Amino acid sequence: MKLLPKFLTSAALAVGLALPALAQDPFKVGFIYVGAVSDMGWTFTHDVGRLAVEEHFGDAVETVFLENVPEGADAERAISQMILGGADMIFTTSFGYGEATNAVAGQFPDVYFEHATGYMRDHPNVSNYSARFYEGRAVLGHIAGQMTESNIVGYIASYPIPEVIRGINSAFLHARAVNPDVEFRVVWAYTWFDPAIEADAAQALVDAGADVIMQHTDSTAPQTVARDAGIISFGQASDMIQFAPRPRVASIIDNWAPYYIRRVGEAMEGTWEQADTWEGMPTGKVLIGELSDAIPAEVRASAQAMIDALKAGTYHPFTGPINRQDGSVWLAEGEVADDGTLLGMNFYVEGITGEVPN
């Protein structure tokens, strides 16, 4: 008990001493990554955003990051540790960090939290941000539907969450629109990043007759399989341009840098407000990588027209008439999907033959 007042005094002293220095202290921003920066996919693109923040703010901002943080209880510890290490703002860059982010946010009300692709905002200091990847998927589906000869498109999915299901639906609708015979075969890998399983899943799809591979997992392993099998694929999250012009004929690129720079700036100025940001191709948060020469010229032209319409905001990928898988009407003629339904999407659209796993 005697120690306590003494400890408090020295703590107060330490704070007092630290105060003048605080003004020059750089604003510290922490990033929690689900994979490795070197994955050349999802995590790589978030790290591109982090580096852009460093470059933009120079000495005023310091960034730290942790790779391969498991989703779940471990993430809570990793985030706390980062804050105890001085972080003023935390970006948690995977869906599965939702609970951990909110749990820690409750304990540190002065720290800003940004959780990617999630929906939980239990505390005023938590924001969500995501990108409308399904806009990009529409373009890829449009290309895939016209380039497949076996009429079987293989799709490597990660987890059955709305974001992934949305992507499958968007790609399928736009493939079907240009090719009434096309079928999608979906394999759930139950991982975001496991090159061996992703490669095996791609091989299984090739063996099942797919001649186009789409992936919603983070590594380039499916690209290698597609190359060896002589079929085509699409870059995911990052451009994966090293696999162009074949197998990678196009790609969806996540462009986080503008958002990260804006939000860090707002937090430093004190104008940061809780938000749920969901931007897509119009603001450049989702980009389509170069359409390679392997795509026939007329397909490239129509894909470019779709890209332009999506960028201009004049076209919504989920525009009716669209039925649910069971045949019931989801969107009437000309009706556009509302964000609420899209964010909670847990059903396939009509024409997809598989089932969404529970």
Added chain:
Amino acid sequence: MIVDPVTLMVALITVATPVLLAAIGELVVEKAGVLNLGVEGMMIMGAVCGFVVAHHSGSAALGFAAGMAGGAALAMLFAVLTQLLMANQVASGLALTLFGLGLAALIGVGYGGLPLPTVYRPFPEALRDIPVAGPIVFSHSVLVYVALMLVAAVWVVLTRTRIGLVLRAVGENHDAAHALGYKVVRIRIAAILFGGACAGLGGAFLSVVRVQNWLEGMTAGAGWIALALVVFASWKPWRVLLGAWLFGGIAALQLRLQAAEVGVPVALLDASPYLITIIVLVIISSDRSRAALNAPAMLGRIFHTSG
């Protein structure tokens, strides 16, 4: 046919090979009475060393040699800690995994996505084109056949030779082996190095043949499956092969059932290798005499010359 059995067999053999290589090495280590839990770390070291050397030298064979060297180098660290400094094997093994994952990430910075030489396939095109048998038997890369020969070699050495007898003696009763004049520590170090080289080769197969890329953390738990496999196989070489094919077969089959749109409980199938291992553990431990016959008696025990 919902799932093509030929492509399933081909995939199964490829999927099983890295784990098979690591497990057959660990079997020898455990037969010598040493429990090395660092298989995952040694595998990833093999993966990165194999990839880096294969990329620079343009020779897959040199890459495989480097993978073995990388795994063995990490195993040497374990050998020094546990055999010379008498450190706890479980703790050292776990530390080895963490260290290997970190060191491999460091070595591999900047190597992701670089080109690799093609891997030698020992059988000519004509044989590979034979229906059914061609793809299953003759289509694989050289390392697949090496792994199979290794299983046979380990079985012969362990059960039919004097060296195998000595190795098992060290694993069953190191004091008696020592009293007979066998160099317990040296024999165990040799076994540990062999195990490391095998795990490293398994890792190199993963990066150079199966994924053809270096990605941080790419072993993703294969080392732990190899450890489970040794127990599953109750320390018998041919059962390791059977188990590897069974585990690999389940993994390859569940993906194909999904691709064929057969409703399968994916999570259950994914977990089944671990469930089977637990069931086997329960079965072998329910019968004291049989368990005693199979598990090396000195497994994980530290050897002091004073006895």
